[in-house]
Amino acid sequence: MKRSDLIENIKRKKSFLCVGLDTDIKKIPAHLLQEEDPIFAFNKAIIDATQDLCIAYKPNLAFYESMGVKGWIAFEKTVNYIKENYPDQLIIADAKRGDIGNTSAMYARSFFEEMDIDAVTVAPYMGEDSVKPFLGYDGRWVILLALTSNKGSMDFQLTTDSEGERLFEKVLRKSQEWADEEAMMYVVGATRGSLFSDIRAIAPNHFLLVPGVGAQGGSLKEVVEYGMNKDCGLIVNSSRQILYASLGEDFAQAARTEALKVQNEMQAHLKLIF
């Protein structure tokens, strides 16, 4: 998906919500466990109930891999279901990959060519040649970890170098030598709203994928205040708050209600720019 199409979708749907498909077999409603593929049945219902309220889905690979072969099948079925039924959705594989060049190239082929996924999250620790193989696919995206939403982000990402630059700033700056805002986005955790200003100083035009709103404690208002740019420039993810809004047979309707709350808030914020 091209950047201009993404922006068009945000305008049309009045939403920059991404629904994180962190589907956990231990948390889904009990009645689904009778289904042949409970994970896919859950995802399908969630997707059908939220697709007009969001612009992206982000399956977190860990949740699928933790179930081995069965999980992998559920993941592929989920991706195919979205592709076939809602082709305007950006599909993000939250994989946080990053390896030496020939290995990253394998991952890139796997996600972009074989699974036809739009975007992959990538970890920056191994530098340029671990990221580059994911670039150069037209209309595909690298979403590079910059500043994450967890406590451990303080351990290394906020380290200041001898010239006063923090590691996440170096990642933002350096990675712009590899690709521009048509092919790269950044993961920026929402639990530290004021740091969005520092990020926008270095990456004013990029889209930022923002996890951590909702269950992880981030505030959408703060993210918008410090992080929104003229094209919106934000994709805000919510997972647990939507997926597990109800554990009963009404789970999909409850998910829709939660997604609608977020979308309503987003619609109000988008009026500032569109």
Added chain:
Amino acid sequence: MKRSDLIENIKRKKSFLCVGLDTDIKKIPAHLLQEEDPIFAFNKAIIDATQDLCIAYKPNLAFYESMGVKGWIAFEKTVNYIKENYPDQLIIADAKRGDIGNTSAMYARSFFEEMDIDAVTVAPYMGEDSVKPFLGYDGRWVILLALTSNKGSMDFQLTTDSEGERLFEKVLRKSQEWADEEAMMYVVGATRGSLFSDIRAIAPNHFLLVPGVGAQGGSLKEVVEYGMNKDCGLIVNSSRQILYASLGEDFAQAARTEALKVQNEMQAHLKLIF
């Protein structure tokens, strides 16, 4: 596997070789493509031909994931085959995972509980709570990326902070607050032999997993000179050089010949300490 058992295996086999199972369907001998599961058939033959010469196998997840469900099945069959037939082998899932706590916990359960794998490579960028869920499994290992063997390692890992500490040094120092040498190892690339002295100054007792010998250009002699400690403290990986020594029907024998060359060199080096 406990640290003492690993050291015992190294002494007994006179080897600290890890065979990297970076199995690529495009590179394996053509005659294997008729097999029901060519990847597993290849791995099985390589394992049978090298198991007495090495102390560890390291399947690189990227190569299996790139084949989707089929690849995942081949991966699980490979792990089970080693477990059943050669239980003294350390099995390392080269996954380079690292995510927020609840996601890392999913990965840890997947690798350690469901697949019964001994060790997982983990990326440090997200800090303590991304690594901790992998710890606390008795006899299981985190192998944390410290200094990698690729060109891109220069982009961030060698950044010097305001107190003169490089990022890889900070990773080594900080992570020792989370676990000791009974539960953690480090990935240290072999293409920069002299940097091993700097690593040993901070982590004198830890085992180091060293990729990059062979196809990536590292020298075993240099690694031993700067990196070996009184317990050996090294696991040196070789992948392509062994796996693809021959593309003919003699591939397993050719792999054995290559592994034997490396093991002979290792045996000579081990005489210095055991």
